[in-house]
Amino acid sequence: MLKFWKKKPTEAASADKQTEHAAAVAPESGVLHEALAEIAAPAETRPETERFVAPAAEAAEAAAPGRRSWRERLADSGFARSLGSLFVRHPKLDDDLLDELETALITADVGIEASTELVESLRKRMHKREFADAPALLAALRQALLALLKPVEQPLQVGGRKPFVVLVVGINGAGKTTTIGKLARRWRDEQRAVMLAAGDTFRAAAVEQLKTWGERNAVPVISQGQDADAASVIFDALQAARSRGADVLIADTAGRLHTQGGLMDELGKIARVLKKLDADAPHEVLMVIDGTTGQNAVSQVRQFRQIVGVTGLVVTKLDGTAKGGVVFALAREFGLPIRFVGLGESATDLRPFEAAAFVDGLLPASLGGEAQGHD
Numbered sequence: 001m002l003k004f005w006k007k008k009p010t011e012a013a014s015a016d017k018q019t020e021h022a023a024a025v026a027p028e029s030g031v032l033h034e035a036l037a038e039i040a041a042p043a044e045t046r047p048e049t050e051r052f053v054a055p056a057a058e059a060a061e062a063a064a065p066g067r068r069s070w071r072e073r074l075a076d077s078g079f080a081r082s083l084g085s086l087f088v089r090h091p092k093l094d095d096d097l098l099d100e101l102e103t104a105l106i107t108a109d110v111g112i113e114a115s116t117e118l119v120e121s122l123r124k125r126m127h128k129r130e131f132a133d134a135p136a137l138l139a140a141l142r143q144a145l146l147a148l149l150k151p152v153e154q155p156l157q158v159g160g161r162k163p164f165v166v167l168v169v170g171i172n173g174a175g176k177t178t179t180i181g182k183l184a185r186r187w188r189d190e191q192r193a194v195m196l197a198a199g200d201t202f203r204a205a206a207v208e209q210l211k212t213w214g215e216r217n218a219v220p221v222i223s224q225g226q227d228a229d230a231a232s233v234i235f236d237a238l239q240a241a242r243s244r245g246a247d248v249l250i251a252d253t254a255g256r257l258h259t260q261g262g263l264m265d266e267l268g269k270i271a272r273v274l275k276k277l278d279a280d281a282p283h284e285v286l287m288v289i290d291g292t293t294g295q296n297a298v299s300q301v302r303q304f305r306q307i308v309g310v311t312g313l314v315v316t317k318l319d320g321t322a323k324g325g326v327v328f329a330l331a332r333e334f335g336l337p338i339r340f341v342g343l344g345e346s347a348t349d350l351r352p353f354e355a356a357a358f359v360d361g362l363l364p365a366s367l368g369g370e371a372q373g374h375d
């Protein structure tokens, strides 16, 4: 279910028409996490970027243990719940168990083809008496699910280009702006100089929403206010990011549907305009998908890929009642890297995608200690 109407009232404030840089804080960093301090260049050697340094308290908080585990986050998913109860209700290894498993996978948005393939392969193995009992079958299921996801576990590397330009696209309410806020926090905590471009000039309040994330994370936001030309905002932002020595520029864009031809063309224009400054930009086109949209996500990706070369995916809202299975459907259909998953609304709720942690978070805990080990 889309949640884009849940915007905070403060976001309704009017947007500036001037290009402007959101205030950035230059913190004192006496207690920065040791590992972070090691990779940070001394302040005097990077005067252009010192304003980007993470406030010490927030960096420490990000590094602190005690985050909720993948299992805790995914426990409410349709996938976890239906599989959990299936093996309790049906501990006997037989064809009925496999029929129910197939239904559970389809219901959890894994997709009909992938579910059928998975179950038929398990059925053959069962008939060859490869499995001694239901837990053995569950272990084989885990392996098969992992084999589907492992190839798309490809973390996003933002080093190597300066600035590394990430263009964030997707339909309305998918979680683009929130994901950008979380990415800004993550990369800033890694001592990278991050800048944001307010390229959603279509929806009222979008610029303010991004600025709020910028202020919260002490990351500059380049904007020209609502109704400005998105391509020109992002072009200006890349120029600013270059002159200020930023490491990463993340560009927000308006949510759009494939039926909105003008808006879809705008994405192509943004990419073309960026190439005037850097022939390889954008270095990553990150498509954000709402994990609760089910099989519809597959057609969304197909449509966006045709317009703008999507290079990575983020699947959001897997914490709530999302079924989770769409991640398998996407992996099977496209093989596109899944860079991150959103497991909540706060700044630290974005995790680099880990196939094993994800699969184990969805499967019943009875699979063994291994499943408990992911934080």
Ligand SMILES: Nc1nc2c(ncn2[C@@H]2O[C@H](COP(=O)(O)OP(=O)(O)OP(=O)(O)O)[C@@H](O)[C@H]2O)c(=O)[nH]1
Pocket (backbone or CB within 6 Å): 003, 004, 006, 007, 170, 171, 172, 173, 174, 175, 176, 177, 178, 179, 200, 203, 206, 253, 254, 255, 256, 288, 316, 317, 318, 319, 320, 341, 342, 343, 344, 345, 349
């Ligand atoms: N539970 C949960 N909520 C999320 C997650 N990511 C985003 N949201 C929520 O989803 C809603 C929409 O997020 P936005 O970031 O505004 O989505 P958007 O794609 O930028 O929307 P538009 O700009 O309107 O296209 C907000 O209420 C977010 O808090 C997530 O991982 N988990």
Ligand SMILES: [Mg+2]
Pocket (backbone or CB within 6 Å): 176, 177, 178, 200, 206, 252, 253, 255
């Ligand atoms: Mg947005």
